[in-house]
Amino acid sequence: MSLLKAATSLAARAVTQRAISTSVPKLGAHDDIMEKWPADRFDKHFIDYLSRPEIDGWEVRKALSELHDFDVIPAPKVVEAALRACRRVNDYSLTLRFLEAIKIKCGTGKNRELVYGYIIDQVKPVLDELGISTPEDLGLHKPELFIPQAEYWWERKWYKEYGYDKKPGYEF
Structure with a gap:
């Protein structure tokens, strides 16, 4: 009887240890941020990151790549912050590629014309101010x-x- 109890407790301990040692916590994904954060906090995250005065070209590219990975069309406020960051690091080609990426995200047909046209109309003063x-x-x-x-x-x-x-x- 004591042998059976010892074997059962060893088996239970091995299963417990195995479950603990093999369980991997889910790493944070982009979708988690979208589910947890409201839209204004999402926008504020990117605006604050791109508005930093010490930002360099690599960080701007990283932020724009991360922003592009989300399944959203960025708000005009975020686009303005991104354009200012691109201008701050003096990367004109990145501004053009960013605007092209926004156009692609807007879909096709009339939807593209409406949404992309709206975004360009909203950021037009910033485009003129920065000479873009x-x-x-x-x-x-x-x-x-x-x-x-x-x-x-x-x-x-x-x-x-x-x-x-x-x-x-x-x-x-």
Whole structure:
């Protein structure tokens, strides 16, 4: 009887130890922040981070990459803070890529025109103040050397977006 009790207690201790030693705490994910934080706290986090005077180029890229990983379109206040941070580290190309990323996040069709247009209208004073042109102002919103090719069927989705659906010879 005592042998059975000893074996049971050893087995129970081994299971307990195994469960404790193999259990891994869930590391913080992006989705946790979105679920726990209200929208204003989320915006404040990025605005405060990007508004730091000692921020460097790596930290700006890190913040913008992290912001892009979330499944949200940033509020105009956050976009303004990001544009000011890009200008502070003197990285003009990053401002253009950030604006392009926002445009991509806005979806397609009329939704893109409405949401992206709204954001650009809201941050226009900051763009003018900092001397930043949008990709549309610079003519970068359409590819310069795009030539449609019939054998690449996956490109057809871009034909209409870039105006090739109205040109003769590109009908499929």
